[in-house]
Amino acid sequence: MGVLSALVVKDLQEILTSRYFLVSLVVGFAVLVALGAVMGASIRETVAGTQKFAVVVNDTTDLGMRFVEKLRRHGGEVYSSFSPDLLTRYNYVVVVPRNFTFPARVEVYARYRGLMSVAPPFVLDVAAAEAAREVGVPPQLLNVTTLVYMDGARLTEADISILFSLFMLSWVFMFLVPLLVATTAAIAMGVEKEKRTFELILSTPATPNALIAAKLVSSVILALIQFAVMAVGMFIYFSNLVVVETSPTAATQPFTLSISLSPSLLALVALSTLALSIAVLALSLLVATRTEDIKTAQSVVPSVIFPLLLPAFVALFAPVDTFEAYPFVHPLAVATAAAFGRWDKAYLYLAVDWALAAAALLAVSRLMTAEYLVTGGRRRR
């Protein structure tokens, strides 16, 4: 056997039998499958949403009627007058004006179902292009005004801007902070494993619970430092990007909401995130104790935590109300509930988050005995 083949065979034998390699393989596979399922569900939901819409038309031009006909062929159901009730049955309602001509101004009343509902439906441009082709004029895009409704109340442009900020903020809290915490915990625990210092520490008056508490505190502090640096960077980034435009006339209309990012709302988001971070931290510490060094801990721990945070991705594309019971989307669910004055729901989710954190801490304190930390296994009685 040549030197090269000997080295390759050794590497394959070493790595293919490594449980960390196998774990990363299985977890990677599971993440891909889960991501596919979640994104697929989201896409199906979006497609279903675009297929279910109403068209309101009452006496319009020939071109307008052609446009309505195209919309009908694309799944639109035609009504002669608008009523808020339509928004409970359809995701959006297209109102075709009496003087429809190109370039056309069309109003779309959309039911709020995540950030994507703010964008004009793609089907409108398709139908407009088809109608234009029939009458032999060049296809022209429509000028669409989207009026978003949520629970029967109209969202102003300012509300939508704030909701957008809320989503971005919550996504950071739902995804980035727990991942930072997990990585920090992996380093904190991995260094003890690598240096074999558990034996030294636990043979002193320090107890396993004191060690876990210290790791929790130090990991949170380190994660906060990381987050603070990132937050400053993000603030600078967003301050160059986001321009919030308010519409004073819209705010005076009936049924409008006035959402604001109040300190109490932000406090609830922070409390929810803190509780979930503690739960993530406890799980991360537990996983990290199964590894042998910092590098392994750093690769294994986030790969275990990442699938838990996957729904945070979906929150950007779909409404959270379908899976808001899932704890790791609670920062957004709590924020949305508080923004719409549903305090009972906000406090309920907060209570669930802290119960989860307490349960995770209790489980870890029971599992992580000195023997577990030193030998990596539970004592069999």
Place this chain on the structure above:
Amino acid sequence: MIRAVQLQKKFGKVEALRGVSLQAAEGEVVGLVGPNGAGKTTTLRILAGLLKPDGGYAEVLGVRTDSPEFRRAKRWLAYLPEEVMPYDNLTGRAFIEFVHGLYGVVNMKEAVELSGLGPRVDDKIKTYSKGMRRRLVAAALLTVGAKVLLLDEPTSGVDVLHAVEIRRAVKEYAKSRGAAVIYSSHNMLEVQSVCDRVYFIDRGVVVDVGTPGELLQRYDATDLEEAFVKALKGSG
């Protein structure tokens, strides 16, 4: 001060200890000698309260090591594990402060002196040699005022001159403070020179015990190494 009675410990199907009994009195340095996998480290871990025995029991300072009360007794126990390495990004002084902080003592001067690191004590540990790291951990633990020392290969990786210094310090510590010391080592010369009594241990059982002189006489050996080999052959 240290007493182990019929200690048994299994890891899965492996029987690490099959009834180890030993004791160490006040001011006594007791050697624990055996081949790899004999059960030395497992015995020390049980004595340090890190593992719970599956059978038998151990007492340190009159307290059972598997009882909740042992937590308080650990203030007077110092265990130097074989493979422990101090943290790279701390300085030697910060590491001593950390260990002393766990015991609630401040004894920097003596620890620095014993470590032999001199001004290097303020350098980061990642710049230390293996021997310097071992000396640092040993010095930190030997200066916490423990009444019981459990030392697993304390001079592993340490050069001859500093190994002599550590041995002298351990012996002096036991006599001057009346501490009981369990000293595990592969180095027979070291064990012969430091220990008052020696336990030969193999495959989880004690094969023989005695003072170095008694063991040499019993096996008609010129040194402890020869006695150890004969003892193991006799037991196998």
